Amino acid sequence: MNFRHVKYFVATAELGQVSRAAMELSISQSAITTAIKELEAQAGAKLFDRTAQGMELTQAGRRFLASAYRILASIEEALSPGVADEGITGTLSVAASYTVLGYFLPQHLGRLERRYPNLKIQLYELSREMIEDGLVTNRFDMAVVLTSNVNNPELSTDTLLSSQRRLWVPSGHPLLSAESVGFREISREPYIMLTVDEAAHTTLRYWNRTDYQPSVRLRTSSIEAVRSIVANGQGVTILSDMVYRPWSLEGKRIETIIPSEPVPSMNIGLAWRKGVELTPSMRLFREYFSETYQTPQSYLPR
Known part of the structure; x- marks a missing residue:
């Protein structure tokens, strides 16, 4: 096991898809696939379930993810340039x-x-x-x-x-198999509107440039509430990658789709x-x- 194995594993676990991890890391998908297979062989356990929607962590994978975070944090600390500068006050x-x-x-x-x-x-x-x-x-x-x-x-x-904005949907949602997902398709779904940090104003600003409007089911200032409601199949939303996590608090999966029409970052x-x-x-x-x-x-x- 080496640093790259751990780094590729964490990227895939967080992004949920080998293709997205490869794009994030600017490497080939085959490099990530090979690294994960080697890591699973060394760990003696299956870390991911391969599904039509992407890569889902197994129970062993979730346990390893916690350790992987600690490994990466330790490496980052060790590689930090220089020493503490006590002269800066x-x-x-x-x-x-x-x-x-x-x-x-x-x-x-x-x-x-x-x-x-x-x-x-x-x-x-x-x-x-x-x-x-x-x-x-x-x-x-x-x-x-x-x-x-x-x-x-x-x-x-x-x-x-x-940070790119993407459409969040629950695992197994029909839009995941659609060839193209634009504002017309999204407007047909119940929409969960985040309001914190002017998110609602920003959302309506780019929706108003289209011929459609979101069918708002709920407005909330809680990102965790949005995450849970989407994961439980009660609606969809468009939010940035910075706040994206693939799992709700209940452990349910959230998938993402890049809209076919431009959404500002x-x-x-x-x-x-x-x-x-x-x-x-x-x-x-x-x-x-x-x-x-x-x-x-x-x-x-x-």
Whole structure:
């Protein structure tokens, strides 16, 4: 067993399909298939059930996934460049929205704390409007936000990554076997509308460019509620890959489909007041993220 075996296994487990894992890792599907077969042979257990919808973890696979996350985290820690820089001191006030704080920031905060133990990052979770106002009035130094939602001309932004939006459906849904799934087909399904971080506004914005409207069954601010309702066959939704997980809290499978018509991605990045002189702590924070997302990253647990 080597690092690649574990990395390919985790990618396949999280994305649910060899093809998606191969695309994410920029390698061939055969390389992933071979690695999984070798890993199963060494583990002496079947880790995946191959189905028409993709790759489903077996009980042994779920147990191994927990260990795989620990292995990757240990490797990432061992390969982190440099040592802790105790000379960097100060306090940095950083605002973040709900989605960013829950699904993007935690791993980076851990790395920053290990790298700069004397840099204190004060976090605030707020709505986009309150974050923008806080940056303009200097209540916050920087923010990590959905830059695709920022529209204040007094702010500068750096987009770090774009997370593709896909249609979420329960395992076995008829749309999984359709040749093409567009807004017409989606509009015929009960739709679960996420409302947190202006998700509903964003959703309606791209739906309004079409001849169709979603048949909204429920509006909720809970991503876990959306996940469970979709997994239990009560509706579908369109959300980004950043918040996607293949399993609901009840252990039911969620599949994804790339719509045949364009859906804008969700962009995540930094924001700060335009024209402000960046303090050393602000420059360090910005440089960390620029370095992280301009350098090809190994596939690590989200």
